[in-house]
Amino acid sequence: MLQRLRVLLGGLLIVAGVWGGVMAVIHFWPLDDGAAEAGPPPDLTGEWVQSGADESSYYQIATVRDNLIEVYWYTPEDGSRDLYWTGTVEVPEKNVKKFTWESQTKLVLVRPTDFRFALRDATKTFNYKDGKIIYTINDGHVKMGVALERVTPPPPAPPAENAD
Numbered sequence: 001m002l003q004r005l006r007v008l009l010g011g012l013l014i015v016a017g018v019w020g021g022v023m024a025v026i027h028f029w030p031l032d033d034g035a036a037e038a039g040p041p042p043d044l045t046g047e048w049v050q051s052g053a054d055e056s057s058y059y060q061i062a063t064v065r066d067n068l069i070e071v072y073w074y075t076p077e078d079g080s081r082d083l084y085w086t087g088t089v090e091v092p093e094k095n096v097k098k099f100t101w102e103s104q105t106k107l108v109l110v111r112p113t114d115f116r117f118a119l120r121d122a123t124k125t126f127n128y129k130d131g132k133i134i135y136t137i138n139d140g141h142v143k144m145g146v147a148l149e150r151v152t153p154p155p156p157a158p159p160a161e162n163a164d
Contacts, residue, residue: 039095044069048133048148060146062133064089069103069126069133084137085119089126098129 044064053059055076062071069089072081087103103124119139127134133148 037095037097041091041093041095042099042128044089044091044128044133044150046150046152049074049151051132051147051149060084060137060148062148064133067091068106085124087124091128098127100125100127 046064048062048064050059050061058073058075060071061074061081062069067089069085069087070083071085073084074081085103085105087105088101089103090101092099103126105119105122105124125135131150135146137144137146
């Protein structure tokens with residue numbers, strides 16, 4: 001009986017290891033294929049909400065402005081927002097459909113209880129693909145992938161100056 005249990009546990013560990021390796025390859029697959037198109041670079045400015053958010057439960061929302069991103073846990077029941085991440089946004093200078101950036105935090109915690117849901121890492125990886133901001137939450141309590149969709153459009157581009 002004990003031998004069967006050892007074999008079963010060993011098999012489960014192997015399956016978990018293979019699954020973890022597959023997920024690591026998928027997660028770290030490069031998103032910037034370098035295929036630039038004519039036009040301005042992507043503009044992430046605006047309000048974003050978690051794709052498929054369930055209005056009866058908390059979910060993530062974000063604001064992007066001035067090369068900064070603020071991500072919050074949002075509770076629709078009472079409209080409360082708890083900070084999850086605040087950091088830099090780095091958009092390529094070329095017009096691409098997908099890219100990855102390493103956001104640097106702008107949050108300095110005075111006390112650990114200042115922002116109870118805030119991620120305390122110095123950096124966080126974000127991806128932009130198919131008009132969505134994509135990232136992973138893994139804080140010990142929650143582990144999931146998040147895709148944010150824009151709910152407000154970016155501000156209009158300034159009119160081109162005529163060279164008359």
